[in-house]
Amino acid sequence: MTKKHRIWSVAGLAAAACLAVAALASCAGQGAASGGDESASAAPDVTAPQLLGVQDLTVAMNGVAYYRDGVSAVDDVDGPVAVEIDAGAVDLTAAGEYPVIYSAQDAAGNRVEQTATVTVVETITVDQGQDEQTEDEAPEEAGGGAAPSEVTQEDVDRLADEILARITNSGMSQREKAKAIFNYVNRHIKYVGKSDKSSWLIGAYVGLTRGRGDCYNYFACSKALLTRAGIPNVDLERVGGKSRHYWQLVNARDGWYHFDACPHPTGYPMSGFMMTETQARTYTEQVKKARQNYYVYDYDACPVQVEGMPPEVLVQALERAGATFEDGGGAAAGAAITKGDLYELGLSGGPDSGVRRAALLKKLGLPERMTANALLEALNILYSREEFLEAAVGFGMENEARA
Numbered sequence: 317m318t319k320k321h322r323i324w325s326v327a328g329l330a331a332a333a334c335l336a337v338a339a340l341a342s343c344a345g346q347g348a349a350s351g352g353d354e355s356a357s358a359a360p361d362v363t364a365p366q367l368l369g370v371q372d373l374t375v376a377m378n379g380v381a382y383y384r385d386g387v388s389a390v391d392d393v394d395g396p397v398a399v400e401i402d403a404g405a406v407d408l409t410a411a412g413e414y415p416v417i418y419s420a421q422d423a424a425g426n427r428v429e430q431t432a433t434v435t436v437v438e439t440i441t442v443d444q445g446q447d448e449q450t451e452d453e454a455p456e457e458a459g460g461g462a463a464p465s466e467v468t469q470e471d472v473d474r475l476a477d478e479i480l481a482r483i484t485n486s487g488m489s490q491r492e493k494a495k496a497i498f499n500y501v502n503r504h505i506k507y508v509g510k511s512d513k514s515s516w517l518i519g520a521y522v523g524l525t526r527g528r529g530d531c532y533n534y535f536a537c538s539k540a541l542l543t544r545a546g547i548p549n550v551d552l553e554r555v556g557g558k559s560r561h562y563w564q565l566v567n568a569r570d571g572w573y574h575f576d577a578c579p580h581p582t583g584y585p586m587s588g589f590m591m592t593e594t595q596a597r598t599y600t601e602q603v604k605k606a607r608q609n610y611y612v613y614d615y616d617a618c619p620v621q622v623e624g625m626p627p628e629v630l631v632q633a634l635e636r637a638g639a640t641f642e643d644g645g646g647a648a649a650g651a652a653i654t655k656g657d658l659y660e661l662g663l664s665g666g667p668d669s670g671v672r673r674a675a676l677l678k679k680l681g682l683p684e685r686m687t688a689n690a691l692l693e694a695l696n697i698l699y700s701r702e703e704f705l706e707a708a709v710g711f712g713m714e715n716e717a718r719a
Contacts, residue, residue, distance in 0.1 A: 361424035365391040366654055367399070369624075369689070370418050371570070372433045374495075376585040377411055381434060385594050386624040386689075389420035389428070390652045397422055403434070411438050437587055467521045475524045476544040490547055490568035491590075494575070497541040498589045501577040505529055505537065513560070516540075516551075534578035535562035542566060542575075549575070550620055557609035563588070571623040571689045574611065581606045592624025621690035653695050653704050655688070661708055664688035 369386040381403065389399045402417040414434045421427040483496045505523050511530045512518050519536030523529045529537075535551075542549045547568055554561035563576035574596045576588030584603045591599070596611035603610050658664040662672050665688075673691055695704055 361393050361422065362426065363392050364426040364428040365389045365394070365397050365420040365422050366656065367418055367420055367428055367430050368655060368692075370430045370432050372435070373416075374435045374437060374587045374589045375408060376580075376587045377436050377438050378409060379585045379587065380598075381406065381408060382592070382595050382598070383416060383434075385592050387418060390654045391420075391422040391426075392654070392656075393424070394422045395652050406434050406436070408436055411436050467515070467517050469517060472517050472520045472524075472540050473544060475521070476540040479524065480541060480545055484545065490545075491570060493545050494542065494547055494566055494568045495589060497538060497545065497547075498575065498577050501534055501537045501541065502579070502588075505534055505577075507579055531560070531576075531578040532562050534576075535564060538575060538577050539564060550618070552613045552618075554609055555612050555614055557607065557612070559607070561607075561610065563611075565618075565620060565622060566590070567620070572620045573623055576611075593622040594624045596622075621694075623689055625690070625693065653692060653699065653701050655692060657701065657705070658688055658692060663691065 366389060368388045368390065371386075373381060373383070375381045383401050383403055384399070387399055387401075389397045391397050397420050400419045402419075403414075406414040406416060412435075414436065416432050416434050417429060418432065419427060419429040479500065480493075480497075483500050484493045488496070501523070504527055506528045507530065508528050509530055511522065511532045513532045516532075516536040516539055519529065519533045520540040523533035523537040524540070539549060539551070542564070547566060549567075550565040550572070552563050552565060552574075561578075563574065563578065565572045566575040567573075568590075574588065574591035574593070576591070578588065580586045580588065581603060584599075584606060586599050591611075600610045600612060655664060659666075663669055663676065664673075666672075669688070673688065677691070699707065
């Protein structure tokens with residue numbers, strides 16, 4: 317039987333909601349503070365909103381910067397509030413690092429501000445149509461002095477370890493290592509239109525030893541280096557269109573993003589480092605005259621949730637996973653669920669948060685490999701804050717919440 321999730325009325329559930337909020341030191345805390353005096357005036361709102369999804373960006377020179385993608389703000393009293401973005405210091409025509417200031421303010425005048433860095437980079441573009449291999453063409457020989465039977469996992473691991481020793485160090489974060497890998501692969505390999513696609517090991521070996529190849533070699537080299545660096549990655553392949561394309565999703569401990577070190581088509585500059593789903597889909601639309609279905613992949617088969625999923629697409633994904641909506645989908649009414657709620661319930665920021673998220677997602681009948689950010693997006697579509705906290709009580713999570 318298909319498990320159903322719905323946006324239901326919370327009328328008559330005030331007591332259950334209050335119990336859930338008590339687990340988050342809200343409902344019961346306010347009652348204790350007031351000493352049970354219902355006539356006491358509400359405490360003044362002195363808490364600023366939370367900014368969500370703000371992070372450093374990498375943008376192609378003369379490209380488009382998606383400053384607002386994945387960014388939102390939520391207030392504990394007002395719910396979702398507007399985000400203001402000051403990108404006046406950014407010059408997309410010149411390579412360099414620039415500050416972007418994000419801010420949000422609630423009705424009480426409490427204001428929060430956060431600065432991110434936008435790195436504008438010169439990108440390589442290529443004529444991907446020249447000698448590009450189609451589905452019916454046979455691959456060329458592996459080259460590099462290697463035959464398919466001669467290249468082993470150990471050969472590729474050894475090459476990857478030697479390169480990582482030069483371009484990374486123990487003081488780097490996972491994201492910094494991912495960036496170093498992206499830069500190396502993007503700049504080390506010269507684009508040619510054909511490659512042996514019979515094995516990613518062959519693709520990586522040729523790319524790392526001969527410094528040439530097509531998108532498959534860029535993908536394979538990235539896979540080899542990311543894996544040896546301990547950075548989780550998922551293979552992706554284009555679905556539809558007239559040509560092949562390969563890239564991956566990467567999680568550098570901040571959610572899953574698209575990672576494509578291959579140069580983009582001439583006339584369509586783009587940095588393929590840590591793209592959100594919205595960025596990938598927007599680029600696919602922009603480049604469709606030159607390349608059809610550029611970043612279209614098998615969404616149903618993808619084992620992870622990509623950051624920055626458009627709300628309507630997330631609703632469709634949840635419906636495919638078995639969720640149903642009484643009101644036709646869309647965000648649930650009422651106050652929004654925040655990262656603070658997830659933290660208080662032990663669903664983010666703790667050593668066992670991943671296990672707890674998986675357990676909750678299993679109980680909700682949702683895909684179990686969601687990051688905290690993806691979970692937050694899904695929960696805010698499925699539930700209002702009161703409904704979610706009530707569900708948390710039903711699952712016994714309030715007994716395990718942080719003190």
